[in-house]
Every structure is written in structure tokens, then in C-alpha cells.
Amino acid sequence: MAHFIAILLDEKRLDALKGTGLEEKISDLFGGALKALNIEVPEDAEKWIMEAFTSSRIDTRGAITDLPIAFNRVLFEEIVKHKSIGKEVFDSVLARADEIKKAAAKESSYLPPPDVDLSDIEKLQKKPYQTA
Amino acid sequence: MLKIERPLPHGGRLVERVVRNPELAKKMAKGCPVYDIKPTLHFETGVPVRNVYREIMSICYGFFSPVEGSMTQAEVERILKERRLLNDWVFPYPLVFDISEEDYKKLGVTSGDRVLLRLKGEPFAVLDVEEVWRIDDPEELAHKTFGTPEDNPEVVRQRFDKKHPGWVIYRSLNPVVLAGKYTIINEPKFKPPFDRFWYPPKKSREEYDKRGWRTVINHQTRNVPHVGHEFLMKDAAFMGDIEPCHGIQVNAIIGVKRRGDYPDEAIVEGHEMLHLAGYIKPERHLVTICLWDMRYGNPLESILHGIIRQNMGCTHHMFGRDHAAVGEYYDMYATQILWGKGIPSFGFPAPITDVPYGLQIRPQNMAEFWYCPKCGEIAYSGTCNHTKEKQKFSGSFVRGMVAEGVFPPKVIFRPEVYKVIVKWWKKFGYPFCNEEYVKKKEKELEVDLPHMEI
Numbered sequence: 108m109a110h111f112i113a114i115l116l117d118e119k120r121l122d123a124l125k126g127t128g129l130e131e132k133i134s135d136l137f138g139g140a141l142k143a144l145n146i147e148v149p150e151d152a153e154k155w156i157m158e159a160f161t162s163s164r165i166d167t168r169g170a171i172t173d174l175p176i177a178f179n180r181v182l183f184e185e186i187v188k189h190k191s192i193g194k195e196v197f198d199s200v201l202a203r204a205d206e207i208k209k210a211a212a213k214e215s216s217y218l219p220p221p222d223v224d225l226s227d228i229e230k231l232q233k234k235p236y237q238t239a
Numbered sequence: 240m241l242k243i244e245r246p247l248p249h250g251g252r253l254v255e256r257v258v259r260n261p262e263l264a265k266k267m268a269k270g271c272p273v274y275d276i277k278p279t280l281h282f283e284t285g286v287p288v289r290n291v292y293r294e295i296m297s298i299c300y301g302f303f304s305p306v307e308g309s310m311t312q313a314e315v316e317r318i319l320k321e322r323r324l325l326n327d328w329v330f331p332y333p334l335v336f337d338i339s340e341e342d343y344k345k346l347g348v349t350s351g352d353r354v355l356l357r358l359k360g361e362p363f364a365v366l367d368v369e370e371v372w373r374i375d376d377p378e379e380l381a382h383k384t385f386g387t388p389e390d391n392p393e394v395v396r397q398r399f400d401k402k403h404p405g406w407v408i409y410r411s412l413n414p415v416v417l418a419g420k421y422t423i424i425n426e427p428k429f430k431p432p433f434d435r436f437w438y439p440p441k442k443s444r445e446e447y448d449k450r451g452w453r454t455v456i457n458h459q460t461r462n463v464p465h466v467g468h469e470f471l472m473k474d475a476a477f478m479g480d481i482e483p484c485h486g487i488q489v490n491a492i493i494g495v496k497r498r499g500d501y502p503d504e505a506i507v508e509g510h511e512m513l514h515l516a517g518y519i520k521p522e523r524h525l526v527t528i529c530l531w532d533m534r535y536g537n538p539l540e541s542i543l544h545g546i547i548r549q550n551m552g553c554t555h556h557m558f559g560r561d562h563a564a565v566g567e568y569y570d571m572y573a574t575q576i577l578w579g580k581g582i583p584s585f586g587f588p589a590p591i592t593d594v595p596y597g598l599q600i601r602p603q604n605m606a607e608f609w610y611c612p613k614c615g616e617i618a619y620s621g622t623c624n625h626t627k628e629k630q631k632f633s634g635s636f637v638r639g640m641v642a643e644g645v646f647p648p649k650v651i652f653r654p655e656v657y658k659v660i661v662k663w664w665k666k667f668g669y670p671f672c673n674e675e676y677v678k679k680k681e682k683e684l685e686v687d688l689p690h691m692e693i
Contacts, residue, residue: 113636115639115640115643115645117645135612136630137610137612137630137648137650137651138610138612138615138630138650139612140648140649140650140651141640141645141647141648141651162498162499164635166633166635166636167631167633168631168633168636170633170636172633172635172636172638172639173499173635173638173639174639176642176643179639179643215673215674216668216669216673216674216675217668217669218642218644218664218668218669218670219644220644220661220664220665220668220670221644221646221661223646223658223661225658225661225662227655227658228512228515228516228655228658228659228662231512231515231516231655232508232515235432235435235511235515236515236521237435237511237514237521237525237526238450238521238522238525
């Protein structure tokens with residue numbers, strides 16, 4: 108059975124897909140609360156991925172997960188460039204293997220945190236309690 | 240009698256080996272040879288995989304009652320054969336104070352001697368040596384600890400190896416074991432945020448009394464709770480006796496974790512946020528910790544979890560699929576098999592609550608929760624029949640979403656809980672445990688020790 112990679116789509120990525128013809132391939136997750144592009148992975152690319160990234164695994168849905176963020180980023184860039192989710196996308200991704208591996212190595216020690224306002228939880232945590 | 244009463248501690252009485260009188264403590268330690276506690280290092284990479292101080296704390300404060308110290312050779316052999324202590328009470332794992340041959344020579348102690356154990360340069364505990372013995376083959380010990388497909392065909396699916404963090408702990412032990420009872424003589428002080436979650440068994444039982452809790456269900460965790468966890472806790476708590484359980488206790492295991500787990504700080508504060516933000520009433524929710532470097536031993540780990548939580552006073556314990564598991568070494572339902580019908584090859588021909596000297600805490604074996612878009616709710620897999628539409632809470636999927644910096648929808652994470660992850664992500668520069676986090680944590684530990692002159 109072919110496995111797949113689910114690329115999560117935030118607003119920026121959804122915008123990038125506009126006009127590529129891939130909009131119809133976008134699927135809803137969690138009742139539409141999340142959008143994703145499920146990309147079937149060719150056998151040779153899967154072999155390469157599993158060997159190159161030891162953290163990667165196949166979950167109970169048949170999805171290849173725990174991939175470096177850098178891999179997902181490059182994969183998405185190539186999808187937009189090719190306007191496709193076919194085999195040629197993976198050929199282009201594999202051609203950028205060195206770039207991905209270098210970025211992935213850095214990811215093991217640092218990932219930039221998202222810019223999220225924490226003031227509401229700071230207020231709640233000011234006087235934490237275990238009972239009312 | 241339909242009403243369930245709080246169980247006795249495992250072994251009949253709570254162990255508490257903590258001396259709080261400083262003068263007595265100094266007297267006990269005076270003139271003893273001194274040993275500075277060191278972390279156990281990975282046998283190949285040298286990365287810390289365990290710190291025995293956590294076991295000493297959990298033993299002396301009674302979480303592991305009736306265990307009182309580092310085990311003798313005969314006790315370890317009985318555990319590996321029958322999963323029982325020499326006094327017949329069920330116990331899953333060997334617990335030993337191991338040191339190198341070099342340190343043993345320097346220390347120059349033998350049975351009958353007392354050793355002063357220092358932590359972070361300060362007196363911490365004493366060990367009264369009853370026996371000195373040697374681990375001849377740590378690899379064999381590691382295999383026997385977790386079982387093999389040949390010896391335990393009911394539940395062990397593949398031979399353990401260095402990819403399994405618990406196996407690595409036993410494989411990395413030093414060769415000389417000092418067996419004997421521990422006594423803490425200088426109580427460590429927990430650092431925030433851990434200090435407010437420290438409820439050792441005596442204190443947790445007092446807390447239940449204060450809250451009027453007769454029935455308490457425990458949730459084992461090594462995760463920041465997503466909404467699936469939250470519904471597991473809420474729904475499992477409907478089990479009680481004539482009414483749902485009075486209390487939902489979360490007991491987080493604090494210690495060395497595998498890469499990709501969340502930092503301990505985010506785990507405890509994430510659970511606490513469920514009551515701070517009102518998703519569970521604080522009157523019904525207690526977040527607690529236990530120090531232990533997880534062995535990820537699925538059914539065996541569930542025995543330890545049952546012991547810890549029974550000692551804390553819980554009446555019920557939730558067990559899900561792949562409980563405390565990593566990889567596919569065990570059957571995914573191994574824990575539920577143990578609590579449902581027993582595992583003869585591990586010494587349990589009947590459920591672990593039905594064997595002599597077994598446990599009294601009641602299992603609540605649960606299947607999984609998923610999001611069902613058709614029901615429009617978090618649904619129990621044993622109830623919801625929309626198996627095609629279901630959306631599973633895959634841990635790796637959720638981690639991937641977090642790592643990509645995507646703000647999760649509220650059907651996956653409560654926004655306040657997700658923000659706790661971000662809070663600690665900003666502090667550590669990483670949302671999950673990585674090598675830097677583990678090294679820093681093992682250097683600083685969760686506690687500080689007051690200065691004590693001996």
C-alpha cells in the first residue's frame with residue numbers, strides 16, 4: 108500500500124495554492140478546522156525518506172510522519188512550482204537533498220517559536236491553584 | 240456493598256523513610272564514606288538516561304511501597320522470574336544503586352556500612368549497605384527485565400534493542416550494586432513549576448480527605464493533554480461506584496524522556512491549565528507528579544503505575560491502548576491483557592488484581608477517542624460507528640502540527656493549553672525534548688538541596 112504525506116495548510120499556504128489547480132485536492136481535517144494536502148509518496152522516494160530521516164515513521168493512518176520541517180517546506184515549495192503532486196515533485200525534492208539535510212540538522216536543536224500572545228495564560232498562571 | 244473504599248497501600252503500609260530532624264540526620268551521616276550521585280549514561284552515546292536520585296525519592300516518599308531501597312541479588316532474580324519481591328508482593332522492575340568498579344574501590348564499603356549520598360554537592364540520603372553484588376551481564380539483565388518473544392509470547396512481539404529507552408537504562412547500569420535501604424536526611428526542595436504538584440502518597444491521601452474524595456481515578460501522563468486526552472479523563476471518570484469518581488487525578492511521570500516527548504514543565508502546566516481555564520472543575524481535578532525515568536515497559540510499567548497510584552490512594556486507574564509504550568515491542572493491548580486476564584509468563588495466571596499479594600486499584604481499560612465530524616464531537620471508538628469519517632488524534636500528527644507552528648484548532652488543543660507549550664518553547668527554544676533539554680535537565684534536576692553541614 109502506498110503511503111502518503113499530509114502537508115498542513117495555513118492561510119499563507121492556502122493562498123500559494125490558489126490558481127494551481129490543486130485546490131480541489133485539499134482535504135478537510137477535524138470537521139474542516141484544518142486543511143491538508145495528502146500526497147501519495149512513490150516507493151523509491153519513501154525508501155529515501157525513511158533512510159535519510161531516522162525520526163520518520165508511518166502512523167496508523169498510513170501517513171509518513173515525524174519528518175523534518177525543512178522537508179515539508181521544500182516539498183510544499185516544489186508542489187507550488189510544479190502545480191502538481193505527482194512523481195516529478197519528489198524528483199525535485201530529492202535533488203535538494205543536501206539543502207534539506209543541512210536545515211534538518213539545525214532543527215534538532217532549535218525551532219523558532221510562533222508569535223503567539225500569551226497574556227491570557229500569564230494572567231491565569233499568576234496565582235495558580237489546585238482547588239477552587 | 241456497592242460503595243468502593245480507598246485501597247490500602249501496596250504491601251499494607253506506606254513506606255516513609257525521610258528524617259526531618261536535622262540533628263538526627265547529621266548524627267546518622269557523620270563519619271560515613273561519601274558518594275556523589277551521578278547520572279546513568281547511555282552505554283554508547285554517553286547521554287544521561289537515568290538519575291537514581293529519582294528512584295530514591297520515589298522509594299523514600301512511599302510511591303513505590305513496599306520497596307525500601309536498592310534490591311539484593313536474590314530480590315532482583317525473583318522479580319525477573321516472578322515479578323515479586325522477596326516478601327511476595329508484586330513488583331515489576333529491578334531497582335538498584337549501581338556504581339562503577341573504580342568508584343567502588345574508592346568508596347571501600349561492604350555490607351553493614353552506611354554510605355552518605357550527596358546530590359548537587361549537598362547531603363541527600365544514606366544507604367545502609369546489606370549486600371554488595373555484581374551485574375555480570377547488563378544486556379542479559381535488560382532482556383530479562385522486559386521479556387522476550389520466546390519467553391513471553393503472549394505479549395512480547397519483538398526483541399528489545401538499543402532503540403528502546405528502558406532497555407538502554409538497564410543495559411547502561413554500572414557493574415557493582417550496593418543493596419540496602421535508603422533514608423533521605425536532607426529533604427530536597429522542588430523548583431517551580433514542580434513544587435506545586437508534589438503530592439507524595441501521605442499528602443495525597445490527606446488531600447483526598449480534605450476534598451471529601453472517596454473514589455479517585457488516575458490518569459497516567461507523559462503528554463500535554465490534547466482534547467482527546469481531556470475527554471478520556473472526563474468520560475473514564477464516570478466510572479465510580481454509585482456515582483462517578485469524586486476526583487480525577489493526573490499523575491505526571493517526571494524524569495528523562497525520549498526525544499519528541501514534551502518537556503516536563505509543559506506537561507504539568509498543560510494539565511493544570513485544564514482547571515485554570517475551567518475545562519475541568521478544580522474541585523474535581525488534582526495534578527501531581529512522581530519522579531521516575533520511564534522504562535516504557537507497557538504491561539510492566541502499568542504494574543508500577545498501579546502501585547504508585549494505589550499508594551497515593553486512588554481507587555481506579557485508566558489504561559489505554561499502547562500504555563506507556565514505545566515502538567512495537569509489545570502487543571498494543573498488553574496492558575489491558577494483564578489487567579483483564581493476566582500474563583502467565585510474567586507470573587500472572589489471572590488479572591493482577593486477582594493474584595495473591597496483587598493490586599487493589601481497579602483498572603478502567605479504555606479504547607480510543609477520536610474526533611467524529613459527523614457527530615460533531617469527540618467520540619468514543621466503542622460507541623461511534625462513523626469509522627470512515629473518524630479523525631484520529633495521532634500523536635505524531637499533533638507533534639508535526641505543533642512543530643510547524645500551526646495554531647491548532649480547538650477540537651485538537653484547547654488554546655490555553657497550546658499556549659503553555661509555546662510558553663516553554665520560547666524558554667527552551669524547542670517544543671519537545673531534545674538532547675540539549677535532556678542534558679540541561681540532568682544538570683539542574685527538578686530540585687535544589689538546602690545546605691547541610693555534617
